[in-house]
Amino acid sequence: xxxxxxxxxxxxxxxxxSPIGFVFIIFYLLVSNAFFFFVQDFFRQGQVTMRGYFAAxxxxxxxxxxxxxxxLWAEEKKMGTVELLLTMPMKEWExxxxxxxAAFAFLAITLAFSLTIPASLMYLGKxxxxxxxxxxxxxLFLGSAYLAIGLYISSLTENQVVAFIISLAAIFVLLLIGxxxxxxxxxxxxxxxCEYVSLLSHFNNVTRGVIDSRDVVYYASVIALFLYLNxxxxxxxxxx
Amino acid sequence: MGQPLSKRERLSMIHVExxxxxxxxxxxxxxxxxxxxxxxxxxxxxxxxxxxTTTMKILTCFISATAGKASINGHDTFxxxxxxxxxxxxxxxxxxxxxxxxxxxxxxxxxxxxxxxSHKRKGAVSKVISDCDLGKVTNKLIGHLSKGYRQRVGLxxxxxxDPAVLILDEPTSGLDPNQIRDILSLINNLGQEKTVxxxxxxxxxxxxxxxxxxxxxxxxxxxQGTPKELMSRSxxxxxxVTVKGSDVxxxxxxxxxxxxxxxxxxxxxxxVRLAVQGADQRDVSLDLFKLAVEKDxxxxxxxxxxxxxxxVFAKLTRGQA
Numbered sequence: 001x002x003x004x005x006x007x008x009x010x011x012x013x014x015x016x017x018s019p020i021g022f023v024f025i026i027f028y029l030l031v032s033n034a035f036f037f038f039v040q041d042f043f044r045q046g047q048v049t050m051r052g053y054f055a056a057x058x059x060x061x062x063x064x065x066x067x068x069x070x071x072l073w074a075e076e077k078k079m080g081t082v083e084l085l086l087t088m089p090m091k092e093w094e095x096x097x098x099x100x101x102a103a104f105a106f107l108a109i110t111l112a113f114s115l116t117i118p119a120s121l122m123y124l125g126k127x128x129x130x131x132x133x134x135x136x137x138x139x140l141f142l143g144s145a146y147l148a149i150g151l152y153i154s155s156l157t158e159n160q161v162v163a164f165i166i167s168l169a170a171i172f173v174l175l176l177i178g179x180x181x182x183x184x185x186x187x188x189x190x191x192x193x194c195e196y197v198s199l200l201s202h203f204n205n206v207t208r209g210v211i212d213s214r215d216v217v218y219y220a221s222v223i224a225l226f227l228y229l230n231x232x233x234x235x236x237x238x239x240x
Numbered sequence: 241m242g243q244p245l246s247k248r249e250r251l252s253m254i255h256v257e258x259x260x261x262x263x264x265x266x267x268x269x270x271x272x273x274x275x276x277x278x279x280x281x282x283x284x285x286x287x288x289x290x291x292x293t294t295t296m297k298i299l300t301c302f303i304s305a306t307a308g309k310a311s312i313n314g315h316d317t318f319x320x321x322x323x324x325x326x327x328x329x330x331x332x333x334x335x336x337x338x339x340x341x342x343x344x345x346x347x348x349x350x351x352x353x354x355x356x357x358s359h360k361r362k363g364a365v366s367k368v369i370s371d372c373d374l375g376k377v378t379n380k381l382i383g384h385l386s387k388g389y390r391q392r393v394g395l396x397x398x399x400x401x402d403p404a405v406l407i408l409d410e411p412t413s414g415l416d417p418n419q420i421r422d423i424l425s426l427i428n429n430l431g432q433e434k435t436v437x438x439x440x441x442x443x444x445x446x447x448x449x450x451x452x453x454x455x456x457x458x459x460x461x462x463x464q465g466t467p468k469e470l471m472s473r474s475x476x477x478x479x480x481v482t483v484k485g486s487d488v489x490x491x492x493x494x495x496x497x498x499x500x501x502x503x504x505x506x507x508x509x510x511x512v513r514l515a516v517q518g519a520d521q522r523d524v525s526l527d528l529f530k531l532a533v534e535k536d537x538x539x540x541x542x543x544x545x546x547x548x549x550x551x552v553f554a555k556l557t558r559g560q561a
Contacts, residue, residue: 006352010338017340080336084397087300087332088353089325238304238318 003090007098008105011072015106024067025110032060032114048125050117054135054207058175058200061139061146066167068106069150070160072099077158092234096151096227103147108140131209138206141219145199146171148226155233175200253278253405253435254299258308261294268294270459271308276452278404281431283446284439286456287557292439293333295456296409299437300330312405326355329398333409335391339383343374343393346382347400354401368396372426388419395426406430408438412445424449443549453549457557470552477523477546480504482513485537492516497527511540 015021032053036042040052076082085095121127150167157163178198195201199222202215252275259272269291276282284292297303298310301321309316315323338346347368351361369375372392377385382393391411398406411427412420427449430436440446446453447467455463455470463470485491492501492514500517507513518524525544532539 003353006349010341010349013345014338014340079339080332080334081338082336083297083302083332084330084336087302087325087328087330088350089322089355090353091322237302238321 003094004098004101007090007095008102011099011102012105015102021106024064025113028060028064028110029113031064032056033117035060036117048121048127050121050127050132050135051207053114053117054139054203057139058142058203061143062168062171062175064110065107065143065146066150066153066164066171068103069147069154069167070163071154072103072151073155074158074160074163078160086234086237093227093231096230096234100147100151100227103151104140104144107143107147111136111139111143128209134209134211135206137211138203138209138215141216142199142203142206145219145222145226148223148230149174152226152230152233155230171199174198252276253280254310254312254437256295256299256308256310259295259298259305259310260307261291261298261303262306267459269456272456272459272461273308274454274461274464276435276437278435279431279433280452281427281436281438281450283450283453284437284456285441285443285446285453285553286439287441290456290557291459292456293409296330296407296437296439300328300407301325326401327403328405328407329401329403331391331394331398331406331408331411333413335394337382337390337393337397340381342379342381343369343385344378346393347396350397351400356401364400364402368400371399371429372396373422387414388416388422391415391419391423395423399430404435406434406436406438408436410439410441412440412442420445443553447549455553455556462556463552467549471549472521477518477521477544479516479518479523479525479528480513480541480543480545481516481525481528481532481539482507482511482541483532483537483539484509484511485532485535488512488537489514491535492528492531495527495531497524507540511538513541 035056036050036053040056042052045052073082076085086092118127118129118132121132122129146167149170150163153167153170154160154163157166175198177194178200196218202218205212205215254274254276256275257273260270261268272291272295284295286292294303298305298317299312301317301324304318309318311317312324313327315327317324341349344365347365348361351364352358356364369378372395374389374392374396377389382390385393391414395408395411398408408427412423415423424445427436427438431449431451438449450467452466453464453470454461489501489503489512492498497519498516499519499521502515502517504513504515516524516528518527523544523546525542529539529542531537
């Protein structure tokens with residue numbers, strides 16, 4: 001476990017070792033708040049709820065999370081530091097989990113800055129705190145699933161831009177199959193499979209503030225699957 | 241796999257047997273075997289693309305061999321990678337480092353990950369900082385350092401956990417002559433107590449540092465031995481002489497001290513230039529001079545050249561690449 005925390009500290013530090021981490025956070029806040037207050041017109045709605053904020057989250061994260069994960073492996077490969085990293089006495093899973101947790105922490109820090117919104121809501125009226133807390137937890141699950149996918153894809157390339165675009169595309173597909181299957185109705189049961197696989201359909205409950213164990217199991221499975229693939233992909237260099 | 245180690249494997253620090261690595265259809269190294277004893281400094285020599293880096297990558301458990309096995313201090317690189325990695329310090333070819341970290345933070349990170357106990361980390365970091373002369377740049381970002389300093393940071397991270405074996409892939413590439421001298425003397429110091437395997441294609445480096453040399457070409461070991469042994473495999477000392485006289489070449493060839501006299505060119509005014517190799521590879525310039533006096537030849541050049549490791553190297557690796 002010590003190694004996990006060493007990697008965690010190294011990666012988290014590197015998010016803030018340049019202005020990029022801060023720029024990222026500010027940009028996220030600008031976009032998500034603009035979306036919430038202006039596009040969704042919070043002030044005319046007359047309700048102290050963050051439902052709209054969280055409903056937009058799968059789409060906002062679609063662009064932001066791949067930006068968090070794109071460098072995690074691609075940069076190590078490009079710079080060659082992966083060779084030193086993998087010849088240090090650590091197990092592959094320790095490195096993968098350390099990187100994942102660092103990306104998670106960065107996402108959580110970013111989200112923490114958005115707590116000004118619930119604070120404002122509490123000033124304006126009486127929001128349902130339970131719903132908001134539930135939604136935040138759900139958003140972290142959703143974000144973590146994105147992170148696991150993005151981290152895995154970053155390990156497939158040494159080009160950060162490629163990692164970003166492919167992660168975005170992969171997540172996009174996993175979102176779309178939750179809403180697109182209208183034309184798939186003809187195929188019957190495939191629709192329910194698509195809906196189950198989609199990252200989006202599991203988030204609907206979350207925006208209502210409901211944490212359903214089925215959704216938790218789903219997100220946990222996605223995270224576990226992609227971390228597993230990631231570990232295997234890092235080990236693959238030694239297969240013979 | 242899993243078999244008990246032979247006595248030789250237990251005694252030698254690095255043991256490599258029948259190591260082969262193929263990348264698809266191309267073979268990087270082909271059935272390489274060697275062993276390196278405790279405390280030996282061994283230079284891995286070969287032209288670019290000969291298989292030096294591949295060998296090192298297998299020894300450090302970064303990649304696996306297609307066939308054969310390698311062990312370090314009795315631990316197999318395939319079966320026990322963690323134990324192997326604990327024994328080694330590694331400096332990869334291009335000295336990859338995290339450019340967004342400062343030197344002290346990076347070394348502390350390396351110490352942590354390399355398993356230096358937390359109460360010893362500070363000491364370990366300050367020891368390598370002084371050993372590698374990094375005092376002036378401790379708080380600078382690695383990305384802002386010169387190539388020479390980066391190379392020293394790379395060495396420092398390889399040494400931080402006081403490993404038994406150091407594997408250094410071209411530690412002097414891209415450095416200026418002064419920096420090269422610094423790194424070589426560092427390797428010499430390290431060699432007092434550690435097993436060091438370093439690769440290079442600069443021969444004088446090997447002569448200066450190594451107890452033993454392995455010459456690799458095209459994925460095969462083409463020669464190994466001490467630098468001296470290898471040099472004795474060459475043609476020894478050649479004397480270049482430019483003389484004027486009658487029938488010089490045949491008279492020279494007939495002389496007892498001469499092994500081979502080869503005419504190189506006709507110089508002007510009736511002089512001829514010859515390359516003469518002495519019998520038993522010794523320097524025969526004095527005998528040559530006496531002979532010339534005796535025969536009343538005119539001598540305008542007399543120069544003895546001892547074959548260097550370069551010649552051996554060229555002889556062994558040319559024409560096969």
